[in-house]
Amino acid sequence: MPKQRLSKSIVDQLEALDTETVYWDAALPGFGVRIKPSGSKSYVVQYRVRSSGRSRRKTIGQHGPLMSFAQARSIATGLLSDVVRGGDPVAEARAIRVAPTVQDLCNQYLEAHAIPKKRPKSVANDRSMIDRLILPEMAAHKVSEVGHKDIQSFHNSLKATPYQANRALSLLSKMFELAIKWGMRSDNPAKGIGKFQEEKRHRWLSQDELNRLGQALDRHPNQTAANAIRLQLLTGARIGEVLTAKWSDFDLDRGVWIKPSHHTKQKRTEHLPLSSAAVTLLSGVMSNRAGSDFVFPGRSGDKPMIDLKKFWRSVLSVAEISDYRIHDNRHTYASQLVSNGASLAIVGRLLGHTNPMTTQRYAHIADDPLRAATEVMVGKMKLTVSVNKGT
CATH class of the missing domain: 1.10.150 (DNA polymerase; domain 1)
Structure with a gap:
């Protein structure tokens, strides 16, 4: 192919031939301008990969307003310098092009x-x-x-x-x-970024609200959904665990709910003791069982109930309760246990908490039975406490 000392003026004067032609620069080996029969001119570099000996050609850009001769020659110099150091610009560009997004x-x-x-x-x-x-x-x-x-x-x-x-x-x-x-990169760009402060919810029902909720559940026409909520309140389980529960998960004779690992958040099998009320509730549901494997089946029977949002909104409206989610039933369950003397460790076990700190949100409730206990001695001694105002 033709070789001569290239410059802007020479490139401008080069004319197209019947076939694609490359004019190589005599001053910078490997740098040239390719001219197609249409008259289009593009700058290219050609080199041989040092490690394999394979010849490569890379297009730098089209000659014109966006790519001058000086710019193209400067880019070519950098690419050919990389080749001398063992690089392969074509392979590197291809790797970038096909790199995963x-x-x-x-x-x-x-x-x-x-x-x-x-x-x-x-x-x-x-x-x-x-x-x-x-x-x-x-x-x-x-x-x-x-x-x-x-x-x-x-x-x-x-x-x-x-x-x-x-x-x-x-x-x-x-x-x-x-x-x-997976070999896509060598570091984690998300590491070391501080998280925003989160306000943990501390919402659970008062005894009056709990009574109103129970009455609203009793009056609702969808008693399948109502029983699912009742079981959640009696066990402190996550609503997803309740809705996906199957009859095979329960041993009502022993009063145990065996939660499969694929249904629990911690991905481990849990054995949850059931209260007598929970056993009675489940026994009643079983007596009306329509042949489904699920305790709370959906309309088809072969799948569980999925969404209780509409049901839950209507129940809260009737009960006149606001700012309360289905998940908060777990908090209500825990608060009732703690306020009646159950230890945080036991409550954490019943809720399936793996981290004891998760149960600490109920710590202040645990003070109530302790405070009540301190009043016992006062009543026994019938002490009269007076304040000495001094003389």
Whole structure:
């Protein structure tokens, strides 16, 4: 192919031939300009990979307003210098082009980790956060190019919803930890980002509210859903555990609920003692059993009830109770036990807490029976306490 000392003026003067032609620069070996029969001119570099001896050609850009001769020659100099140091610009560009994106990482996380290893509800929560929060912000970002600053900005953008922001940050951190194991990058950009302060809910029902809730449950036409709530209040179980419970999970003779590991948050089998009231409730439900394996079946019978939101709103409206979630029934259960003398350790066991600190939110309630006990001696001695105001 033609070789001559190239310059801007020479490139401008070069004319197209009947076939594609490359004019190589005599001053910078490996740098040239390619001219197609259409007249289009593009700058290229050609080199031989030192490790394999293979010849490579890379297009730098098209000659014109956006790519001058001087710019192209400067880029070519840098690329050819990389080759001398053992680099392969074509392979590196291809690697960047096909490198996995955050979209790819999310897909692999769901398919290879979440779906086979997490509970269906947890998978649904992860998928929701991915679709609503993560992908709209960084779907097309290359996994290897996401930086600490990108994750920090994303987390800060969710400041108005701190709980959601922290859950999304934890999910991203887990995905990037897996990205390291999967060879997508060498570090975790989500590591070291401080979470927002979360206000823990301390909402449970007073005795009066609990009475009103019971009356509202008694009057509701959907007694299947009402019984599910009653069982939750009698056991402190998560509503998901209640709704997915099967008759095979219960030994009513011994009064035990054997929660399968795939239904519990901690992914371990739990043996929960049942109160006599819970056994009576379940025995009554069983007597009206319609052949389903589920204690609280949905309409089809082959699947459990799924959504109690509409039911729960109507019950709370009748009971005149506000700012109270179904999950708060666990707090009501725990508060009743603690206020009647049950230790925090026992309550934690019944609730399935693996971390004792989780049960500490009820610690101040435990003071009530202790305070009542201190009054016993006062009554026995019939002491009259007076204040000495001095002379």
